[in-house]
Every structure is written in structure tokens, then in C-alpha cells.
Amino acid sequence: MTDFGVDLGSARTVIVSGKQVLLNEPSVIAIETHTGEPVAFGQEAYEMIGRTPDRITALCPIERGVIADYDVVELLAKHFLSKVSANRMLKPRVMVSMPSGVTAVQHRSVIDAFTAAGARNVCMIEAPVAAAIGNDVDFTSPRGTIIVDVGAGTTDVAVLSMGGLAKCESARVAGCDFDDAITRYVRKECNVLIGPRTAENIKKTIGCVTERPFELAMTAKGRNLFTGLPQAFEITASQVCTAVADTANAICKAVQSVLENTPPELIGDIITDGVLLSGNGSLIRGFDEYLAHYTHIKVRRAPEPKLCVAFGTGRALRNMDLLKNGDYAFRTLQDLAIE
Ligand SMILES: Nc1ncnc2c1ncn2[C@@H]1O[C@H](COP(=O)(O)OP(=O)(O)OP(=O)(O)O)[C@@H](O)[C@H]1O
Ligand SMILES: [Mg+2]
Numbered sequence: 001m002t003d004f005g006v007d008l009g010s011a012r013t014v015i016v017s018g019k020q021v022l023l024n025e026p027s028v029i030a031i032e033t034h035t036g037e038p039v040a041f042g043q044e045a046y047e048m049i050g051r052t053p054d055r056i057t058a059l060c061p062i063e064r065g066v067i068a069d070y071d072v073v074e075l076l077a078k079h080f081l082s083k084v085s086a087n088r089m090l091k092p093r094v095m096v097s098m099p100s101g102v103t104a105v106q107h108r109s110v111i112d113a114f115t116a117a118g119a120r121n122v123c124m125i126e127a128p129v130a131a132a133i134g135n136d137v138d139f140t141s142p143r144g145t146i147i148v149d150v151g152a153g154t155t156d157v158a159v160l161s162m163g164g165l166a167k168c169e170s171a172r173v174a175g176c177d178f179d180d181a182i183t184r185y186v187r188k189e190c191n192v193l194i195g196p197r198t199a200e201n202i203k204k205t206i207g208c209v210t211e212r213p214f215e216l217a218m219t220a221k222g223r224n225l226f227t228g229l230p231q232a233f234e235i236t237a238s239q240v241c242t243a244v245a246d247t248a249n250a251i252c253k254a255v256q257s258v259l260e261n262t263p264p265e266l267i268g269d270i271i272t273d274g275v276l277l278s279g280n281g282s283l284i285r286g287f288d289e290y291l292a293h294y295t296h297i298k299v300r301r302a303p304e305p306k307l308c309v310a311f312g313t314g315r316a317l318r319n320m321d322l323l324k325n326g327d328y329a330f331r332t333l334q335d336l337a338i339e
Contacts, residue, residue, distance in 0.1 A: 005313030011152030134312030143267030163325030175281030183241035
């Protein structure tokens with residue numbers, strides 16, 4: 001059990017071994033501002049976001065699916081790997097999922113970070129390919145399958161056929177853009193400034209992209225922009241629906257753009273089988289219906305929207321045959337230098 005499948009997400013990191021989830025924590029780290037020494041990781045660091053004193057900074061080092069701060073990701077990877085490794089002597093092989101279309105530099109930085117964190121070698125796999133494997137989708141036959149993975153920072157859309165990516169796009173619009181849209185709306189309509197965790201909480205509690213049959217409302221807290229004083233305010237589900245409409249549209253547009261470039265034979269298969277929707281960002285109420293209405297294709301949600309990508313990496317690790325039609329291999333930094 002020295003091999004790990006890792007979904008290194010902008011919001012959460014999941015590590016699996018076989019079918020066992022060993023870690024599922026926010027990709028957040030809190031560091032001492034002056035020394036760069038880590039103070040807290042994962043859930044503990046997440047609780048600190050927006051609440052730290054000057055000497056501590058809480059960071060999300062994965063932005064839009066890729067490494068934004070290499071040193072910090074190395075610290076995070078080291079902590080997470082040591083947390084799940086029972087045997088510190090054996091170096092693990094690691095299969096990491098990333099958005100489709102990462103550059104060679106981004107690819108290298110992931111291998112770099114995990115090697116420094118103690119991995120023997122690293123294989124990268126695109127998140128939609130991992131989601132397909134995690135959902136037992138047979139994508140090795142000459143038949144088109146479309147996967148839409150809505151994460152926190154990126155929406156990955158991929159058409160898979162014969163074990164590879166026929167068409168893919170990684171759009172920089174996803175779950176955190178719903179939060180930003182809610183923050184902007186509240187600022188404009190209620191003159192109140194709210195933090196990112198409050199916006200996310202509003203989205204998860206009453207958020208929706210299609211009107212609800214019954215109106216819902218909740219109370220949230222922020223700072224009044226005119227008086228500078230704390231203020232509690234009420235926000236309704238239909239207000240949230242208005243706030244997030246443009247973001248939901250932008251995600252659907254990314255799906256449309258992949259469909260536009262997909263060969264017609266594969267489109268025929270996709271119409272029959274429908275879209276498979278994964279990623280926690282897609283959990284906002286009504287998004288499946290909204291996407292189905294927009295694309296005129298039926299949409300089905302993955303039973304485990306977030307875990308399926310990590311499970312896919314774990315399964316691919318044990319059955320590399322699934323990946324034989326793509327350029328997937330366990331690489332070390334030396335291998336990259338030779339290539
Ligand atoms: N119940 C929910 N309703 C709506 N949104 C949710 C819900 N639960 C989580 N989310 C959102 O899902 C997003 C995180 O999704 P996920 O964990 O799949 O992203 P990630 O894999 O870390 O990111 P990425 O794939 O972009 O790198 C966050 O924006 C979070 O607010
Ligand atoms: Mg993801």
C-alpha cells in the first residue's frame with residue numbers, strides 16, 4: 001500500500017489508496033508571515049481564512065487548478081503525504097490529477113513538488129479522465145463520452161474516446177466564481193461587504209441556478225460599506241439565483257465550445273449517453289437541469305462528485321492498462337530532463 005492517488009484541487013485535496021479515502025481536506029496552509037514556517041494545514045488552516053493576525057497568513061497555493069506557489073505546495077504535499085504514509089522508509093508512487101491542458105512547466109512543478117515531498121515518481125492524469133475511471137465509464141471503446149468536472153477554480157470539459165482525450169477544455173470559471181458573484185451582488189444591492197466563507201456558505205445553504213418552487217431566505221453578516229459597522233442582512237434564494245446566473249452561463253458556454261469542436265459521430269454518442277457531471281462545484285442546486293436545458297443533452301450527476309476523481313486516480317494506479325492509449329507514465333525529474 002505505498003501507492004497513492006491524489007486529487008490536488010484548488011479547494012480540496014483527496015488522497016486515496018485503493019478504495020480507501022485516506023485524506024480529504026481543504027488545500028490550505030497557514031504560514032508564519034516573516035519566516036514562512038508552516039503553522040497549520042488543511043481543515044485547521046481553512047478555519048483561519050480571513051481571521052488571521054498579521055503574523056500569520058492562510059494561503060490556498062493551488063489557484064485555478066495549478067500550482068501558484070511552488071514552495072508552499074511542497075510543504076502541503078509533504079504534510080499530506082506524511083499523514084497518509086504508514087511506512088516512512090518506502091517512497092510512494094503517486095498518481096496526481098490536474099486540469100486538462102496544463103503546460104510543461106506546470107507539469108514539471110507538480111512532479112517537483114511531490115518528489116521533494118517524498119514521492120518515488122509521479123504520473124499526471126487529467127481530472128475528467130480520472131472522473132471517467134472513477135465512475136466506471138468505459139472510455140476505451142470507440143465511443144464518445146463527455147465529462148464535465150466543475151471544481152472550485154476550473155471547469156474541465158472533455159470528450160473521451162478510445163482511452164484518450166478527443167477534445168478538451170479547461171475553463172477558468174467554476175465554484176469560486178459563484179462565491180465572487182454573490183459577494184459582488186451583496187455589495188451592490190445591500191451595500192454590505194462579506195468575506196469569501198460567508199459567500200460560500202450562502203451558496204451552499206440557499207444557492208440555486210434555477211428558481212426554487214418555494215422561496216427561501218437566510219441571514220448573513222458583513223460590514224456596511226457606508227457606516228463601516230457590522231450588519232446582519234437577509235438574502236433570498238431568488239436573489240442568489242440572479243447573482244450567479246452569468247457564472248452558470250459561462251460554465252455552460254465552456255461545455256458548448258467543446259461540443260462545437262467535437263466530430264459529429266462522437267456527438268451522436270454523446271446525445272445518446274448524456275453528460276456525466278462531476279466536481280463539488282456542480283452541487284449548486286439545479287445546475288444539472290440548467291446544463292441539460294442549455295445543451296439539449298441529458299445530464300447525470302456522478303454519485304460521488306468529488307471523490308470520483310481521486311478514486312479514478314487510485315484505480316488507474318492499479319490498472320495502467322486503462323491509460324495505454326495516452327501519454328501517461330510515472331516520471332521522475334531525471335526522466336523529464338531526458339525527454
Ligand atoms: N453543497 C455544495 N453546493 C454548492 N457548491 C458546493 C457544495 N459543496 C462544495 N461546493 C463548492 O465546490 C467547490 C469545490 O469543488 P471541488 O472540491 O470539486 O474543487 P477542486 O477539485 O478542489 O478544484 P479544482 O478542480 O478547480 O482544482 C467549491 O467552490 C465549493 O464551494
Ligand atoms: Mg477538481
